[in-house]
Amino acid sequence: MLSRNKERIVEIYNTETGLEEIGLRITRERIRQKLTQAELAKEAGIGKRTLERLENGDTVQVTSFLRVLKALGLMDQLIALLPDPEPTPMQLVANAVEEPQRVYKKRTPKPIPEPWVWGEDR
Secondary structure (H helix, E strand, C coil): CCCHHHHHHHHCCCHHHHHHHHHHHHHHHHHHCCCCHHHHHHHHCCCHHHHHHHHCCCCCCHHHHHHHHHHHCCHHHHHHHCCCCCCCHHHHHHCCCCCCCCCCCCCCCCCCCCCCCCHHHC
16 A cells, blocks of 8 residues: 555646645645744745745746745755756766866967068168
């Protein structure tokens, strides 16, 4: 039998259910940190109504969502969710060229000076 978290993750395939789950988790974290909606909204720099919509599973702007995560100290978890892509083994083999140690700039050839002549030869 699946645990409650795994069941919730399976249900998140539906966008509306996913938004509701995110809202529920934000509400739980806010309460765990003993913050009111007004306090968290102020800390995040958003309106209280925007936070209410987020916690209810309604759509909000991504910037508002990110501000709430930052105010709750959850940005590291979001970054962990979307790590930098690592190169595949085949890419590593194909790009096995060493990284350059110096910067070389193409030199422009100096203009050829006129031949030197004695003043009396002019």
